[in-house]
Amino acid sequence: MNDHSITEAFVLVFKTNINNLRQVKSIAPTLDNCPDILKWNVDLADIDKVLRIEATHGQCGRVIELVTRAGYACEELTD
Amino acid sequence: MRIRDANKEALIREKAIELIVNHGFDGLSMHKLAKAAGVSVATIYIYFKDREDLIQQVYTDESRKMTEATLLNFDPDAHFDEGLKRQWINRMTYCLKNPYSMTFMEQVKHSPLVDRSTVDTRFLQAMQRFVHNAIDRKEIMPLPVEIYWSIAFAPLYQLVKFHIAGKSMPGRPPFVFDEEKINLTLGLVLKALKP
Numbered sequence: 001m002n003d004h005s006i007t008e009a010f011v012l013v014f015k016t017n018i019n020n021l022r023q024v025k026s027i028a029p030t031l032d033n034c035p036d037i038l039k040w041n042v043d044l045a046d047i048d049k050v051l052r053i054e055a056t057h058g059q060c061g062r063v064i065e066l067v068t069r070a071g072y073a074c075e076e077l078t079d
Numbered sequence: 080m081r082i083r084d085a086n087k088e089a090l091i092r093e094k095a096i097e098l099i100v101n102h103g104f105d106g107l108s109m110h111k112l113a114k115a116a117g118v119s120v121a122t123i124y125i126y127f128k129d130r131e132d133l134i135q136q137v138y139t140d141e142s143r144k145m146t147e148a149t150l151l152n153f154d155p156d157a158h159f160d161e162g163l164k165r166q167w168i169n170r171m172t173y174c175l176k177n178p179y180s181m182t183f184m185e186q187v188k189h190s191p192l193v194d195r196s197t198v199d200t201r202f203l204q205a206m207q208r209f210v211h212n213a214i215d216r217k218e219i220m221p222l223p224v225e226i227y228w229s230i231a232f233a234p235l236y237q238l239v240k241f242h243i244a245g246k247s248m249p250g251r252p253p254f255v256f257d258e259e260k261i262n263l264t265l266g267l268v269l270k271a272l273k274p
Contacts, residue, residue, distance in 0.1 A: 011125045013121045013124040043129035045108075046109050046110070046120075047110060050109070052124050052128060077121040078121060
């Protein structure tokens with residue numbers, strides 16, 4: 001369905017400690033207002049509370065900096 | 080940058096179905112799935128937003144495949160007897176080739192996790208036309224759709240299940256749904272639906 005948008009973007013995934021909906025909401029303005037981020041979501045059902053980002057670039061460091069500055073732990077989920 | 084890989088994606092979908100069939104929806108986590116498919120958790124997130132998205136996408140894809148298999152060489156304007164036989168053969172072939180998929184589709188029917196309204200309408204349209212033609216031509220009697228379906232298809236699915244399980248009632252030899260038994264059952268079903 002959304003194949004197109006995914007192939008156009010870089011998908012970045014991070015392990016975080018964003019644990020609940022309230023915390024997701026608290027980080028929403030930061031991520032929504034970042035022009036490099038096209039789409040994002042946090043999988044609260046997952047043990048690693050995975051933050052998934054579709055971005056215009058593949059630089060994890062920039063996302064980690066944003067999320068950390070907002071007060072959450074964030075590290076790249078590596079292969 | 081992570082690159083999409085169609086083979087990897089297909090393997091992830093296949094393993095997701097197996098996990099759900101063997102362990103239920105609660106038995107599926109991205110971590111378990113990664114292990115089963117031999118990929119990293121990060122890889123799964125390239126293709127799927129979250130668990131819910133994964134289940135929904137797998138369902139949409141399986142339902143498309145099932146529709147294509149069911150409508151193969153099927154003419155909705157055919158005589159009812161002939162059309163139903165084609166349906167039985169197509170559905171049976173599909174179930175025998177994809178036993179996991181068949182069970183998965185049944186689990187989904189009873190799950191609130193999946194939005195079934197996204198399904199491709201070709202299947203529904205073809206089947207509706209087929210039945211309405213048959214009623215208009217007085218080849219079958221008009222019935223509420225649930226009753227029609229239960230008579231026309233439930234016997235097929237039950238016997239396919241016996242066949243796949245290789246057993247039926249205690250003490251009975253393994254059940255093989257061969258052509259003779261298909262024709263016997265189909266004959267009874269057609270008789271039941273006649274006006």
